[in-house]
Amino acid sequence: MADSQPLLLPQHTPTPTRLASLDVFRGLSVFMMILVDYGGSIFPFISHSPWNGLHLADLVMPFFLFIVGISLSLSYKTNPSHFRNSATSKSLLRALKIATLGIILQGGFFHGTTSNTYGVDILTIRFLGILQRISIGYIVAALCEIWLPSRQGEQFGFFKTYYSHWFVALILLALYSGLLYGLYVPDWQFDVSVSTSSSPPIDGNNIYTVNCSVRGDLGPACNSAGMIDRYILGLDHLYRKPVYRNLKECNMSAKGQVLDGSPSWCHAPFDPEGILSSITAAVSCIIGLQYGHILVHQEDHKDRLDNWLRFSFSFLALGLFLASIGIPINKSLYTISYMLLTSAASGLTFIALYVLVDVYGQRRLTSVLEWMGKHAMSIFVLVSSNLAVIAIQGFYWTKPDNNIIHWIVTRFVQK
Helix, strand or coil, X not given: CCCCCCCCCCCECCCCCCCHHHHHHHHHXXXXXXXXXXXXXXXXXXXXXXXXXXXXXXXXXXXXXXXXXXHHHHXXXXXXXXXXXXXXXXXXXXXXXXXXXXXXXXXXXXXCCCCCCECCCHHHCCCCCHHHHHHHHHHHHHHHXXXXXXXXXXXXXXXXXCHHHHHHHHHHHHHHHHHHHHCEECCEEEEHHHCCECCCCCCCCCEEEECCCEECCCCXXXXXXXXXXXXXXXXXXXXXXXXXXXXXHHCECCCCCECECECHHHHCCCCCCCCCHHHHHHHHHHHHHHHHHHHHHCCEHXXXXXXXXXXXXXXXXXXXXXXXXXXXXXXXXXXXXXHHHHHHHHHHHHHHHHHHHHHCCCCCCCHHHHHHHHCHHHHHHHHHCCHHHHHHHCCCCCCCCCCHXXXXXXXXXXX
């Protein structure tokens, strides 16, 4: 697709509907997902940050959302104005399929590698998750691309050509900020039956109380993102193993249970792919869409890279500035600083892979990642459902416990 000539020379390459470096980027994201899922318990520094902060695992979701945005720009690189209704219908149907698959995979239907059962109680099914968030970002970016006009007949520019997309992004960020900082969070209670505790509270009461009565709190106990999910989705339908249990305050046991005597909120469910944080996650998709527009509108490698670099470093500087003035880098809340910094990381990673694969043509070095990227959904299904692990675990020596998965878990994970 590209040669190894110096980047300073003009190189005009028509934009394909499938970009090798984008497949590699998608494959890299899948590989990172597998690495942090199965290696995070062995190497905690690559797993999700318990609350504020940025670890390797915290880059996976923004990478996927960024890739979705670029892919959409390639899918709709011809003006979709004459088939807007059909394109909208297809996009809505695709988003629904992705979200439904996400509910099946992460709603509690599969019971993990230690159980041979499956199935989920509809009353406690988890509604949100990774694919559901991707479907939200996908449909928001798709509707922007289908329905919001771009300025034609003018020299391409970051903001002026797709000004309406940026306007939507700003509206979403304003809505997110208003809800995150403006909503009043009262004291709230939850029943031990939906908690992450191993046993009822010490005083024998089945109810935990979390004292809040605040506005604009960004801690794990009293943030408005959690309150919105509790009111709209209900505690029974939230994620029961929130990563903030790994905070020192929660005093989690080696078996992954929050010990009684920890703060009450440590026992509560919390969804890191919640409703409010999905608003800023959708902006990550819109940003990926703009990187794709550069790919579509500009055929010269150098022009593409110059614009991408300018974009990425702008996001990086703005994200660092917001973090320095007190807006935490937080994946669970998908704060604006987190969104900007991970968008910058996504952009810089894509740039590096584009140069390696599409400019210098080094596809052999990344052939495995490219294959993984082309089969990303199949791999995700196998990993998130634990079907691959269960299949490996099915081969044992003399008795079921003598298998390679059990050996790895007992020697490296449960230490």
